[in-house]
Amino acid sequence: MRSGRHSDSVRVRTEPGSALGRFALGLQTLRQQAGNPSYETLSYETSRLGHSYSDTSLRNAAAGKQLPTWEVTEMFVRACVSYAHTNPERVSDAARSWTAKELAAQWAQRWRLLRHPPETTEAAAEPVTAANGLPAELTTFFGRERELAEAQRLLARARLVTLVGIGGIGKTRLSLRIAARAARHGARMVELADVDQSGMPIGAVASALGAEGSDLPAVLDFLAGEQLVLVLDNCEHVLDGCAALTRVLLEAAPQLRIVATSRQPLGVTGEHTLPVGPLPVDSGEPARCDAVRLFADRAAAVAPGFALTAGNREIIAQVCRRLDGIPLAIELAARWMRVLSAEDLLERLGEEFRLLRDGDRSASGRHRTLRALFDWSWDLCSAxxxxxxxxxxxxxxxxxxxxxxxxxxxxxxxxxxxxxxxxxxxxxxxxxxxxxxxxxxxxxxxxxxxxxxxxxxxxxxxxxxxxxxxxxxxxxxxxxxxxxxxxxxxxxxxxxxxxxxxxxxxxxx
Ligand SMILES: Nc1ncnc2c1ncn2[C@@H]1O[C@H](COP(=O)(O)OP(=O)(O)O)[C@@H](O)[C@H]1O
Ligand SMILES: [Mg+2]
Structure with a gap:
């Protein structure tokens, strides 16, 4: 069976951020996750399933010029599942647990929503990063307008922007927002936290792209002519390899832009760094402060009925200040609102944190804030x-x-x-x-x-x-x-x- 892919990459013929564009990109992602069968192969799969659809029909469905019929959509999905099941060695982990019935039902719902949109569409309620091939956001995003604007400005003239900051400060979340905003023709996220090797992490990039092979030529072949935004997350694990990789990719793919996240800059010529600091904790009115809003959102998720009130606002703001505005620390602490009052929480964060943090608001001070918070979470866990x-x-x-x-x-x-x-x-x-x-x-x-x-x-x-x-x-x-x-x-x-x-x-x- 043939499974050529570069020749098969289909450009979305509509605004990628539009509902139809997302639908088309979703189909493309599905094909990639199934192991990148060619459209001819998918067409063959449809005939094996008893409905022959031409590769052109399937290709058009993924191009998003117009909404495909439900019959074509369904057979596209089922053909991907069928191919994935018969070629398990090629597919992504996610695709291994696909069932045709469940996936077809999900796509039917998506298709119906496009075919018969609800009278009042709430576009604003859609998660920003679900489009463009990036992972969808799981929780509400707060603030960072200044960093987003700065990144947008940098990406207009630089092709490598590195978000630099300590763990837990919000680099990954921000990188996805930045990429979603910058990506007019799609984006991909490459997770490097688990890459354990020296040299360039090509394999991770190849699999995120769904390239035909896992070597550099395959990646370059895939990227040729593509206007992708690539997020390289957690570069600090393979700093030298990432530096070499970004250099090679940016040289070979003139349309490519890279957003990297790292504890330290990659040190590549042309790199622009964007420091990521804490969420603001003392911007006047607590209810408008991003750190406090983050806390309130996460607390409400675990403690039904929790809301910012005149009575707890100031205390929550103090909690956030004590946690140095580190989003991960705020999320962990907010979880305790299920069993503690705001006052109790502040008190428990009291002595050890004050000792740790007094007079040290530097990045290393924040590292220690997090470490202390982790110790605290650890001590509260059962064996x-x-x-x-x-x-x-x-x-x-x-x-x-x-x-x-x-x-x-x-x-x-x-x-x-x-x-x-x-x-x-x-x-x-x-x-x-x-x-x-x-x-x-x-x-x-x-x-x-x-x-x-x-x-x-x-x-x-x-x-x-x-x-x-x-x-x-x-x-x-x-x-x-x-x-x-x-x-x-x-x-x-x-x-x-x-x-x-x-x-x-x-x-x-
Ligand atoms: N601006 C934000 N709004 C909402 N949640 C955030 C924000 N920034 C970070 N978080 C949350 O804080 C945690 C740590 O953020 P993350 O992006 O993973 O940090 P990093 O990549 O720097 O280690 C995550 O659970 C993330 O969802
Ligand atoms: Mg991260």
Whole structure:
């Protein structure tokens, strides 16, 4: 079977940010995730399924010039699933768990919405980054207008902009917003947190692009003539490799622009850096302050009825100040509003944080603020939660949760996962769990510290069998259709299927 792709890349013939453009890009992403079958191959798949659609019809559907008929759309989706199932070695992890029925139902809903749009469309309510091939946002985004404007200005004349800042400060979130705004012809996100190698991380880029091979020529072939915005997230892990890679890509693909995130600049000629600092914490009226708004939003998610009031506003502002306006720290602390009052929270953040932070508002001071917050979260975890946290931190690659949790008893593991979700250590979207990079590194540190005490060969034995369905039902009762495996994505990536179908309604505000 042929599976040429570069020749097959289809340009979206409509405004990419429009509903039709997103629909078309969604179909293109689906094809990529299925392992990039050519349109001829997809056409062949449709005939195997008993409905022959030509490669031209399928190609037109993905070009978005006009809304394809439902019959064509359905066969496009089913052909992708069928190809993915018969070629499992080529497909993305997300595609392995596809079922034709579920995916077709999701696309039917999407198609109907386009065909019969509701009378009052609420375009503004759509998550900004769901378009253009970027992962959709899971939570509300606050502030950063100045950084967004600055990035836009820089990208107008520079082709490499690096967002620099400490872990947890908001680089990844900001990079996605920047890319979504800059991408007129699509964007892709390359997650480098898990890349563990020297040299250029070409493989990661190739798989994010869905290029035909995993080497440099395949990537360059894919990029030729494309006006993509590429997000390279977490470059600090492979700084030299990223520097070399960006140099090569920018030289070979004159239309390409790169937004990188890193703890330190890449040091490439032509690079423009954009420092990412804390969310503002003292901009007058607390209710208008982004850090306070972030806190209130995340608190309301766990404590129904929570709202900023004249009575708690000032205290929350103090909490945010004490946390140095670090978004990740604010999110973790907000989780405690479920069991603590604002006053109690402020008090608990009191002594140790004051000791740590007094007179030190530098980046290293913020590092210590986060570390102290993590210590605090850690101490409040049960032994099983701590074990689960460090085990998941050490997990490599996407995988079913059961594997990563090897070693804990069934019921214990179940409670531990629920506990970690409650404490914001694990984030849950659909049946996909992920852990922010900074929390993961912390968990690994803890694991390393604990290992010597356990002695050689002291790995706990036995594999847990915690029921995926029960877990999903327990941690998110109303929102989810269960039945598929629960997966853990250590690097914080979302299920690519979710991204492709833009199914953000239950998670995005
Ligand atoms: N502007 C923002 N609005 C809302 N949430 C944010 C914002 N910036 C960061 N966050 C949240 O804070 C956490 C850390 O942000 P992230 O972008 O992952 O940081 P970094 O990439 O610098 O480590 C994430 O859960 C993210 O969703
Ligand atoms: Mg990040």
């Amino acid at each position: 099983a939660e701590q074990a689960m946290w460090s085990r998941l931190s050490a997990a490599e690659g996407d995988g079913p949760l059961e594997l990563a949790a090897d070693g804990l008893g069934g019921a214990e593991a179940f409670d531990a996962v629920v506990g970690l979700v409650d404490k914001s250590i694990l984030t849950k979207a659909g049946n996909q769990y992920s852990m922010p990079g900074t929390l993961r590194r912390y968990g690994r540190q803890r694991l390393a510290e604990a290992r010597p005490a356990r002695g050689p060969g002291g790995q706990p034995a036995g594999k847990i069998q915690c029921s995926a369905d029960a877990l999903v039902a327990h941690t998110n009762p109303p929102a989810l259709a269960t039945g598929s495996a629960v997966r853990f994505s250590p690097s914080g990536r979302r299920s690519e299927v979710d991204t492709a179908i833009g199914s953000s309604s239950s998670i995005s505000p």
